[in-house]
Amino acid sequence: KNEVEQSPQNLTAQEGEFITINCSYSVGISALHWLQQHPGGGIVSLFMLSSGKKKHGRLIATINIQEKHSSLHITASHPRDSAVYICAVLQGAQKLVFGQGTRLTINP
Amino acid sequence: DARVTQTPRHKVTEMGQEVTMRCQPILGHNTVFWYRQTMMQGLELLAYFRNRAPLDDSGMPKDRFSAEMPDATLATLKIQPSEPRDSAVYFCASGLLYRDRVLASPYQPQHFGDGTRLSIL
Numbered sequence: 001k002n003e004v005e006q007s008p009q010n011l012t013a014q015e016g017e018f019i020t021i022n023c024s025y026s027v028g029i030s031a032l033h034w035l036q037q038h039p040g041g042g043i044v045s046l047f048m049l050s051s052g053k054k055k056h057g058r059l060i061a062t063i064n065i066q067e068k069h070s071s072l073h074i075t076a077s078h079p080r081d082s083a084v085y086i087c088a089v090l091q092g093a094q095k096l097v098f099g100q101g102t103r104l105t106i107n108p
Numbered sequence: 109d110a111r112v113t114q115t116p117r118h119k120v121t122e123m124g125q126e127v128t129m130r131c132q133p134i135l136g137h138n139t140v141f142w143y144r145q146t147m148m149q150g151l152e153l154l155a156y157f158r159n160r161a162p163l164d165d166s167g168m169p170k171d172r173f174s175a176e177m178p179d180a181t182l183a184t185l186k187i188q189p190s191e192p193r194d195s196a197v198y199f200c201a202s203g204l205l206y207r208d209r210v211l212a213s214p215y216q217p218q219h220f221g222d223g224t225r226l227s228i229l
């Protein structure tokens with residue numbers, strides 16, 4: 001069993017829909033990252049959080065440390081949000097362990 | 109905008125050849141990471157450096173891979189000899205760590221390069 005599990009693996013939705021991507025982990029962590037990888041391959045780190053909730057534009061990330069679960073939400077989704085979203089847990093100060101990613105496709 | 113620069117962007121070579129990938133971290137960042145991404149395994153941490161010293165290279169096959177930071181502006185990842193199973197995209201990332209706490213933006217604690225797409229024939 002992977003230490004970091006994401007669901008769903010693939011998600012297709014219509015423009016404007018509210019999107020939720022889930023991440024569960026089984027190891028002790030100091031923080032959790034959400035990353036975005038676009039079709040061209042570039043990776044952008046969206047959030048790092050260790051408790052509660054963070055918001056950045058239309059993106060919201062939440063984490064429940066007791067349940068070892070995090071969610072990434074996208075409000076008013078847009079085709080440009082189409083990408084692979086990767087959850088990664090931080091062990092210690094800098095070591096990241098990655099989930100397999102969720103491929104999101106937003107259709108116009 | 110400051111960015112992490114990786115070279116080359118693409119590399120195709122025959123098995124057995126030496127491959128060197130280079131990374132220029134963002135000026136002022138004191139941690140550098142090497143990651144490998146494959147379809148089967150996804151993203152994996154290979155090694156990382158703090159203030160140019162290797163902190164963890166447990167994810168790296170030691171017999172053929174080596175990672176170094178000859179100076180603060182250059183990190184290298186070498187494979188010798190290369191094998192077809194090394195084909196992957198290799199990412200470098202940099203960040204700023206102070207007293208074991210990550211600084212910089214909460215939205216982008218690590219800045220990734222565009223990757224080197226490596227194909228070993």
